[in-house]
Structure formats: C-alpha cells, structure tokens
Amino acid sequence: xxxxxxxxxxxxxxxxxxxxxxxxxxxxxxxxxxxxxxxxxxxxxxxxxxxxxxxxxxxxxxxxxxxxxxxxxxxxxxxxxxxxxxxxxxxxxxxxxxxxxxxxxxxxxxxxxxxxxxxxxxxxxxxxxxxxxxxxxxxxxxxxxxxxxxxxxxxxxxxxxxxxxxxxxxxxxxxxxxxxxxxxxxxxxxxxxxxxxxxxxxxxxxxxxxxxxxxxxxxxxxxxxxxxxxxxxxxxxxxxxxxxxxxxxxxxxxxxxxxxxxxxxxxxxxxxxxxxxxxxxxxxxxxxxxxxxxxxxxxxxxxxxxxxxxxxxxxxx
Amino acid sequence: xxxxxxxxxxxxxxxxxxxxxxxxxxxxxxxxxxxxxxxxxxxxxxxxxxxxxxxxxxxxxxxxxxxxxxxxxxxxxxxxxxxxxxxxxxxxxxxxxxxxxxxxxxxxxxxxxxxxxxxxxxxxxxxxxxxxxxxxxxxxxxxxxxxxxxxxxxxxxxxxxxxxxxxxxxxxxxxxxxxxxxxxxxxxxxxxxxxxxxxxxxxxxxxxxxxxxxxxxxxxxxxxxxxxxxxxxxxxxxxxxxxxxxxxxx
Numbered sequence: 001x002x003x004x005x006x007x008x009x010x011x012x013x014x015x016x017x018x019x020x021x022x023x024x025x026x027x028x029x030x031x032x033x034x035x036x037x038x039x040x041x042x043x044x045x046x047x048x049x050x051x052x053x054x055x056x057x058x059x060x061x062x063x064x065x066x067x068x069x070x071x072x073x074x075x076x077x078x079x080x081x082x083x084x085x086x087x088x089x090x091x092x093x094x095x096x097x098x099x100x101x102x103x104x105x106x107x108x109x110x111x112x113x114x115x116x117x118x119x120x121x122x123x124x125x126x127x128x129x130x131x132x133x134x135x136x137x138x139x140x141x142x143x144x145x146x147x148x149x150x151x152x153x154x155x156x157x158x159x160x161x162x163x164x165x166x167x168x169x170x171x172x173x174x175x176x177x178x179x180x181x182x183x184x185x186x187x188x189x190x191x192x193x194x195x196x197x198x199x200x201x202x203x204x205x206x207x208x209x210x211x212x213x214x215x216x217x218x219x220x221x222x223x224x225x226x227x228x229x230x231x232x233x234x235x236x237x238x239x240x241x242x243x244x245x246x247x248x249x250x251x252x253x254x255x256x257x258x259x260x261x262x263x264x265x266x267x268x269x270x271x272x273x274x275x276x277x278x279x280x281x282x283x284x285x286x287x288x289x290x291x292x293x294x295x296x297x298x299x300x301x302x303x304x305x306x307x308x309x310x311x312x313x314x315x316x317x
Numbered sequence: 318x319x320x321x322x323x324x325x326x327x328x329x330x331x332x333x334x335x336x337x338x339x340x341x342x343x344x345x346x347x348x349x350x351x352x353x354x355x356x357x358x359x360x361x362x363x364x365x366x367x368x369x370x371x372x373x374x375x376x377x378x379x380x381x382x383x384x385x386x387x388x389x390x391x392x393x394x395x396x397x398x399x400x401x402x403x404x405x406x407x408x409x410x411x412x413x414x415x416x417x418x419x420x421x422x423x424x425x426x427x428x429x430x431x432x433x434x435x436x437x438x439x440x441x442x443x444x445x446x447x448x449x450x451x452x453x454x455x456x457x458x459x460x461x462x463x464x465x466x467x468x469x470x471x472x473x474x475x476x477x478x479x480x481x482x483x484x485x486x487x488x489x490x491x492x493x494x495x496x497x498x499x500x501x502x503x504x505x506x507x508x509x510x511x512x513x514x515x516x517x518x519x520x521x522x523x524x525x526x527x528x529x530x531x532x533x534x535x536x537x538x539x540x541x542x543x544x545x546x547x548x549x550x551x552x553x554x555x556x557x558x559x560x561x562x563x564x565x566x567x
Contacts, residue, residue: 183430183431184430187429187430187431187432188421188422188426188427188428188429188432189426189427189428189429189430191414191417191418191421192418192421192422192427192428194407194410194414194418195407195418198407198408198409198410199405199406199407199408201401201405202401202405202406202407202476203418204389204390205367205369205389205390205393205398205399205401205405206393206398206418206419206422206476206480207390207393207394207419207422207423207427207480208390208422208427209388209390209391210390213428216428
C-alpha cells in the first residue's frame with residue numbers, strides 16, 4: 001500500500017502538535033495536565049477504534065478493561081510495590097487476562113447483542129469494585145498512594161512532581177501503543193480484520209475463522225485500553241469505580257465517533273474535542289454534558305464519519 | 318477418486334423440505350451446471366456443500382474425506398471456494414486489496430503481524446497475476462464498490478480463485494448482467510476451466526451460458542434431482558422440458 005503525501009503531512013502535524021503541547025498549551029490559556037488527560041483518553045479511544053473502526057465490532061464495555069488496568073496499577077502501588085513499571089504491568093495483565101477469558105463468550109455475538117453483553121460484563125467488574133470494600137475501598141476508591149519517579153539507571157525522571165515530564169512519559173507510551181496498532185493494521189492480520197468489517201460473510205468464505213479473529217482483535221484492543229487505564233490511575237494517583245462504569249465506556253465510543261472512526265487519528269481528535277469542551281463548558285455550567293450531547297448528535301446526524309471525515313471530504317473536493 | 322461426492326443430502330426448514338435426498342458426484346476437471354426452476358433448492362444445495370448451512374441428513378465427501386460437519390472456513394482450507402448470487406466483495410477496499418486478502422490467507426499469513434520483503438513480493442506478484450487473469454488490471458486501484466456489476470462479479474470470482482481452490486462453486490455468475498457482461502464472465506469461466514483445469518460447479522439461469530459451458534448438467538425441481546446428463550441428453554429430456562414449460566405441457 002503506497003503512503004500518500006497528505007497522510008504523511010497529517011501524521012507529521014499530529015506528532016508536532018503532541019510533542020510541542022507543553023510549550024503551546026499554557027500560551028493558549030490551558031495547562032499541560034489537560035494535554036496529559038487528552039493523550040490518555042486518546043489512547044483508550046484509539047484502542048477501542050481498533051475494534052470498532054477496523055474490525056466493525058462495537059463494544060460498549062471497554063471501561064471494564066480500562067478500569068481493571070487502573071485498579072491493577074493502583075492496588076499494586078498500595079499493597080505490593082510502589083513501582084511505576086510494575087504497577088503498569090500489573091494493570092495490563094489484569095485487564096488483558098480478563099478480556100481474554102471473557103472474549104470467547106461474546107465473540108460469536110453480533111451487533112447489539114455483542115454491545116449489550118460487553119456492558120453486562122463491564123458492570124460485573126464495576127459492582128465488584130464497588131462492593132469489595134476491604135480491597136478496593138468501594139465507592140471511595142483506592143487512594144493513599146502516588147506514582148513513583150522513573151529510575152532508568154542512567155537518569156531519574158521525576159514524573160511525580162514535574163507535570164511536563166509526566167506528559168512526555170504518557171506521550172511516549174501512547175506513541176509506542178499507536179505505533180504498534182498502526183503496524184498491525186497494515187499487516188496481513190490487520191487486513192483480515194478489515195475484511196470482517198467490510199463483509200463478514202465474504203471473509204468467512206475466504207477461509208478466515210471470523211469469530212477467532214474477532215476474539216484476537218478484542219484482546220488486542222483491551223490490552224491497549226488497559227494500558228490507558230493504568231496511565232489514568234497514575235495520572236490521578238487515585239482510582240474509583242467510575243473508571244469501570246458503563247458511562248465511561250460510552251465516553252470512549254462518543255470520542256471515537258466524534259473524531260471519526262474510519263480515521264486512524266479520529267479518536268485522538270475526538271478525545272481532544274470532548275475534553276476541551278468539557279474543560280471549558282464545565283467552568284461555566286454544571287450541564288456541560290448536554291452541550292457535548294447536542295454537539296455529538298449534530299455530528300452523527302450530519303457528519304457520520306466524524307470531524308476528520310469532514311476535513312477529508314473538504315480535502316477531496 | 319471423485320473430487321466431490323454428495324450422498325443423499327436433505328435440508329429441512331421446519332416443515333419445508335428445501336433439498337430432498339439429492340446426490341451428486343463431480344469428477345476432477347469437470348464443469349457441472351445445476352439448473353432448475355425458481356425455488357428448486359439450487360442455492361440451498363450450494364449452501365450445504367460450502368457449509369453455509371448444515372444438512373438435516375446425508376453426507377458430503379470431498380477428496381475422500383467427510384466434510385459434512387466442518388465450518389465454512391475449514392472447508393475453504395480443504396479447497397472449496399464459492400461466490401454468491403448477490404455479489405459479496407469488500408466494497409470500500411480497492412480491487413487490489415480485495416484480491417490481496419485471499420492471497421495472504423491462502424499463503425498461510427492469516428494471523429501474521431508482518432511480512433518479510435520476499436513474502437510481500439510473492440504476494441504482490443500473485444495479486445498482479447490474478448488482476449490480469451480477471452481483466453481487472455486497469456481498475457486495480459479503484460474501490461470495488463464503484464465498479465460495474467460485471468467487474469464486481471469478476472473481482473469476486475478472482476477472489477475465490479486466489480484461494481487456489483480444487484473446487485469452485487459459482488452461484489449464478491451472470492445474474493443481473495447485460496449481454497456483453499454475460500459474455501465476458503462466460504469467457505472468464507471457460508478460461509479458468511480450460512486453462513487452469515479447474516473443477517467448477519455452477520448454478521445458472523441463462524441457458525445459453527449453461528449449454529455453452531457445462532460438461533454435465535443436473536436438473537433440480539422441488540428439491541429433488543429431476544434429471545442428470547450431458548447437455549444433449551438434458552435438452553432432449555421431456556421431464557425437464559415439462560418442468561421449465563409448466564405442468565400443462567406435460
């Protein structure tokens with residue numbers, strides 16, 4: 001597949017904007033923590049889009065694996081070892097193993113049945129976190145811990161107190177994750193996922209075991225969303241059951257659709273729009289969600305391919 | 318050894334018997350047409366062979382192996398490829414990508430996260446070969462959804478061929494096509510049969526196509542085999558004429 005110059009320019013623009021964010025964000029009246037927030041959610045939404053936009057399967061329960069990633073990290077810090085790498089690893093293992101076990105139970109389902117079952121399984125984890133007070137602190141969440149600076153042997157990076165350093169740490173993780181996802185999507189395996197999205201019956205009769213490939217795509221997607229969840233816990237030095245709840249899953253879907261689920265950078269753009277709107281509107285009114293809701297409805301009605309879809313169409317004409 | 322032996326298969330949908338004890342033996346290199354009036358059970362019969370449906374009773378033996386209970390993807394791995402009555406392609410991908418997917422699956426790269434430069438080169442060469450064979454070279458980089466019906470159908474046939482099947486099932490390859498397109502597709506099928514020695518079973522309504530292509534013809538009516546034989550025998554068969562012209566003529 002040849003790389004076209006417009007796409008390359010777009011990629012370059014995205015990376016330049018992300019890399020320079022700590023310099024320009026304060027100058028436009030914002031703050032670097034908002035940038036960190038955007039990158040964390042962009043990772044979650046891009047991971048969701050691996051399944052939604054590139055396999056054609058809608059999950060409404062990705063918050064479960066996001067939340068498990070967050071809880072795995074938080075609980076490791078609180079009860080086992082205060083180490084950032086170990087905490088992240090624990091979050092990834094918890095989220096991914098749960099997804100791998102649940103996957104075969106839902107991979108045969110399609111459409112709204114798949115979505116409903118993902119919500120149901122998601123809510124199971126929400127209620128576990130909510131009820132298991134002695135371990136998770138229930139509704140109060142897991143607090144009383146904080147992320148640790150990175151010790152790299154040759155240098156220490158103070159991601160705890162230096163918010164620019166933490167932003168770049170999150171961005172580095174984001175870069176590796178989206179790089180791997182983009183690489184996978186350009187591989188033979190990635191093309192089988194496109195085939196399933198485009199025409200499941202044709203895919204099956206080309207010798208692709210569709211259910212198994214959906215399961216694989218699901219596990220990959222949940223793996224990356226659990227990394228986002230782990231970063232989310234590190235960002236807040238805290239996690240509570242809302243990270244696992246179904247409305248959190250809905251947020252990922254809204255971000256993805258808002259930005260454009262057929263575009264690789266769509267979820268990033270969607271996450272940025274969502275969080276900037278939230279940040280701005282919520283400082284004026286408590287009802288910020290109604291504004292985002294209205295905006296979302298308009299986009300879905302008039303631009304079903306999201307914000308990046310509009311830009312692409314403009315570029316094509 | 319026969320390539321395909323269908324032994325007394327039936328398919329019931331509730332009280333409706335769509336296919337009722339049909340048997341068929343296809344020899345390697347043969348081009349077999351399955352014809353019959355609407356509702357005769359032809360497509361259901363195809364769906365049983367390809368695994369889209371599972372038979373109520375009977376057996377399907379492919380290259381000596383019972384494949385009656387295998388899932389569709391596994392039957393593809395065994396060497397059975399098919400097209401559909403309503404063209405099934407990947408409309409938002411280019412012709413090249415449509416062909417590349419089955420080539421990669423066939424070459425065993427279904428779950429590969431990357432390809433070596435050598436493997437990539439081989440796959441590109443094979444895709445180009447298929448594009449040329451299907452007369453799709455000039456349209457290679459267009460989206461399949463934008464192509465004419467005939468070109469979409471040619472793409473679908475080449476996708477099936479990309480799987481290097483030992484048995485190709487074509488469900489009404491010329492359905493809904495104009496004269497020129499029908500001619501082109503017929504020539505393509507003939508080329509695959511003659512040059513590639515491919516065994517083909519096809520369902521077809523256009524009798525010109527059937528009599529032009531088929532080595533043997535099987536006639537289904539109301540789920541049962543009405544007649545089987547060479548095109549000449551079938552043309553002379555009174556029961557077949559009756560089925561096509563209506564009961565009154567019988």
